[in-house]
Amino acid sequence: MKNAFLFVAVALAHFVAHFVAWGYAERGGGLAHAIWAVLSTPLLLLAGSLADEYFWVIAIANSFLWSAVLLVVASRLPVKRTANSAAQDTAAHSDPEYECCPQSGPQLRGPDLSD
Numbered sequence: 414m415k416n417a418f419l420f421v422a423v424a425l426a427h428f429v430a431h432f433v434a435w436g437y438a439e440r441g442g443g444l445a446h447a448i449w450a451v452l453s454t455p456l457l458l459l460a461g462s463l464a465d466e467y468f469w470v471i472a473i474a475n476s477f478l479w480s481a482v483l484l485v486v487a488s489r490l491p492v493k494r495t496a497n498s499a500a501q502d503t504a505a506h507s508d509p510e511y512e513c514c515p516q517s518g519p520q521l522r523g524p525d526l527s528d
Contacts, residue, residue: 416484419484420480420481420484421480423479423480423483423484424476424477424479424480425476427452427475427476427479427480428472428473428476430448430452431449431452431453431472431475431476432472434448434449434452435449435453437449452475452479453472453475455475455478456471456472456474456475456478457471457472457475
């Protein structure tokens with residue numbers, strides 16, 4: 414659910430930024446035109462003359478593509494864990510039946526056979 418919300422939020426933010434940059438680029442802004450060129454990559458550039466007829470469909474698909482790529486890249490970035498997040502994980506797995514093992518996740522403890 415969290416990933417779906419992030420996907421929609423990033424796609425919406427890209428679409429709004431794309432729309433604003435397009436508006437300013439049409440008025441002749443140099444920086445806005447550069448931002449528009451980056452945000453419209455790759456689908457609007459690849460569409461060529463089809464972009465005239467299907468501009469909104471291609472722009473929305475481009476925003477979804479950007480959202481998917483950005484989320485994949487973000488998921489591959491290393492996450493720095495803080496002491497607070499480690500404490501929350503410990504509290505979440507405080508059930509005495511489970512033992513937390515960082516390599517393979519929580520595992521059920523078996524009987525003590527060391528006698």
